Amino acid sequence: MKPDNNDAKRAIAKDTVAVHAGRMSREHFGAVNTPVYRASTILYDNFEALDAADAPFIYGRLGTPTSKSLEDAINALEGAARTVVCPSGINAITTAILAVCKAGDHLLVTDTCYDPTRTFCDRYLRRWGVETTYYDPLIGARIGELFRANTRAVFCESPGSLTFEVQDMPAIAAAAHAKGASVLLDNTWATPLFFNAFAHGADLSVQAATKYVGGHADVMIGYVSANESHAKSLRDTHHDLGLYASGDDCFLALRGLRTMAVRLYRHQETALKLVRWLKARPEVARVLYPALEDDPGHAIWKRDFRGASGLFGVVLNPVSREAVAAFFDGLALFGRGYSWGGYESLIVPAHIRRTATEFPAEGPVLRIHSGLEDPDDLIADLDSAFARLREESG
Numbered sequence: 425m426k427p428d429n430n431d432a433k434r435a436i437a438k439d440t441v442a443v444h445a446g447r448m449s450r451e452h453f454g455a456v457n458t459p460v461y462r463a464s465t466i467l468y469d470n471f472e473a474l475d476a477a478d479a480p481f482i483y484g485r486l487g488t489p490t491s492k493s494l495e496d497a498i499n500a501l502e503g504a505a506r507t508v509v510c511p512s513g514i515n516a517i518t519t520a521i522l523a524v525c526k527a528g529d530h531l532l533v534t535d536t537c538y539d540p541t542r543t544f545c546d547r548y549l550r551r552w553g554v555e556t557t558y559y560d561p562l563i564g565a566r567i568g569e570l571f572r573a574n575t576r577a578v579f580c581e582s583p584g585s586l587t588f589e590v591q592d593m594p595a596i597a598a599a600a601h602a603k604g605a606s607v608l609l610d611n612t613w614a615t616p617l618f619f620n621a622f623a624h625g626a627d628l629s630v631q632a633a634t635k636y637v638g639g640h641a642d643v644m645i646g647y648v649s650a651n652e653s654h655a656k657s658l659r660d661t662h663h664d665l666g667l668y669a670s671g672d673d674c675f676l677a678l679r680g681l682r683t684m685a686v687r688l689y690r691h692q693e694t695a696l697k698l699v700r701w702l703k704a705r706p707e708v709a710r711v712l713y714p715a716l717e718d719d720p721g722h723a724i725w726k727r728d729f730r731g732a733s734g735l736f737g738v739v740l741n742p743v744s745r746e747a748v749a750a751f752f753d754g755l756a757l758f759g760r761g762y763s764w765g766g767y768e769s770l771i772v773p774a775h776i777r778r779t780a781t782e783f784p785a786e787g788p789v790l791r792i793h794s795g796l797e798d799p800d801d802l803i804a805d806l807d808s809a810f811a812r813l814r815e816e817s818g
Contacts (some may be wrong), residue, residue, distance in 0.1 A: 425553035437616050438501060439685040444712025446497025448489060450644065457679065460671040461488035486663065490671040494678045495647075501681075502616045504649035508662035509637065509677075511671040513632020514540045517610060519544075520628045521579065523654065523661040524606045529576035534591065535585025535780040536561045538610060538632075542777065555730060557576065558780040564592040568599040575603060580626075581610040582619075583721065586774040586791055587783050588712040588737055590721030593728065597625020612765075614634070617685055618731040622685035624652030627654045636733065639680040639687055645673045687767070687796065694794040698739055699736055701803050707810050712737030734776030734794040735764050738785040743817055748773065750789050750816040757797055757805040766795035769802055 448458045461810035463484040468474045481487060487495075495507040510516040517538070525531055533545055537556040545556040561584050578600045597607045607718035609626040611619055615636050621629035629649045631637060638645060650658040668678075681745055692715070699711045714725035725732070740748070752760060758771040774789040794802065 441500050442497070442617065442680050442685050446493040446495070448493050449797040451489070457492055457675070458493035460675045461490045462671050463488050485666060485668045488671055488674075490674045491669065494674045494681070497678060497681055498616075498631075498647055498649060502649040503622050503625065504629065504657035506659055507647055507649045508658055509633075509668070509674060509798070510646040510648065510662070510667050511669050511673075512644045513543055513612065513630075513634050514538070514544070515667065516630050516648050517541050518544050518548075519661055519665065519667065520600035520608050520630050520648045520658070521549070521577070523648070523650075523658045524577045524608070525549070525554050526576075528574060529554050530572050530574045531577055531579060532567065532570055532575060532605075533557070533579040534558050534561045534581050534584060535559060535778050536587055536589055537579065537581050538585045539775075539777055541579070541581075546568070558778075560672045560781050561589040561591050563596075565595040565599050567596050568603065571599075571605065574699070575605050577606040577608055577610045579610075581613075582683040583613055583714055583725075585798045586737060588714055588719075588721070588790070589722045590714045590728075592724055593624040593626070598798050601625070605715055613733050614729055614731070615684065615688065615733070617688055618733065619729050621649075622651055624728060627651050628657045628658065632765075633677050633680075634763070636684055636688060636691075637677050637680050637765075639684060639766060641763065641766030641768060643673050643676040643680070645669050645677045651813070686735060688731065690796055691794055692732050694796070694799045695732065697799040698794050698802060698806075699789070701805070702738055704806065705810060707740055707743070707813060710739040712739065713797055727801045733765075734803060736792055736794075738790045738792060740790065742787040743795060745788075746812045747816040748750070751809045751813040754812050755805055755809055756791070757802055758809075764791075766793075767796045769793060769795035769797055 437703040449455055466481050466483055484618040491509055498507040531554055533556050549556055580591050600607045606627045606727055607625055608628045609621045610630045611621050612635050631647050633645045633647050648658055699713045702708050703711050713736035758769045761770050762772055764770055770793040772791050774791045776783050
């Protein structure tokens, strides 16, 4: 049935976009999912075709129908002019930075960034003549005071890695753009379903798609999306660095994208139940989760975000290392592993590294990812862990 004018003008929800965007069924004999293309060489029909500027595919590293389906879907979900797919999340982060920075530039990076981002800035950007200054994630519009004549970009991550501070992205973006600087955002925690990066001032939006896009702990992949003004620079950087994500990984990411909305709502529901239970525990000093009404970042989160994912932090009251080990070592449902965003619940100790700010913690800090298990089972697992902690503590 052909939609009437009112239906045609109605904006489609992002949950629906995630299901439908990028599908190439017509080109693939009706198949709902674009098949996996494993290709290096692309053959051309004739001599003239070799020089054609509009060839849809040129060489396997530069894209196949599988990667194009994924990129098209992400473009629609992000509202982007261009998306490039990378072999991992940290590779997506470094690609975004290299798309805007050159030798002699100055980069502002949130002090709560993902630790490998800091390592790249300190170890490699410094070697290449790019200076990095780390800033307080809560600085907001005052970030304008940190700009220099050669400040090229501001790198944001909101909420912050491990400690979950929410940044005032519109204020930071306005200050940056007034100085002619680009705004980069690691938006992995919220995904484009729960936070619209471009609507809040980002020029480049980064996802460690290994996490919620993949969703099943079996793919390493990342992506960077650009607005119109940054599309060419992003495309050229990705092309020149020879970056490539395999057809198999693109297929898995695209399949994960189709169910991401359903999974995210369940992750959020479970996380809220866990954090409210944890807040009442005598062993817990604080819970770090901006969806909580008393979280310091809640007001900005409520203003700018559509939801909260399943990742949060817990600050314990002072306790020995042996007691923490006892807490961890008997867990039956929470895996101990340095990732998140998959279907499984995970827990790790949080090792916080700061240079511009301090994070005062009453005791050990834990990072928890709430998976898709029954939340009551997860609570029972944590309850047993706290019993072991108390026993070890005497």
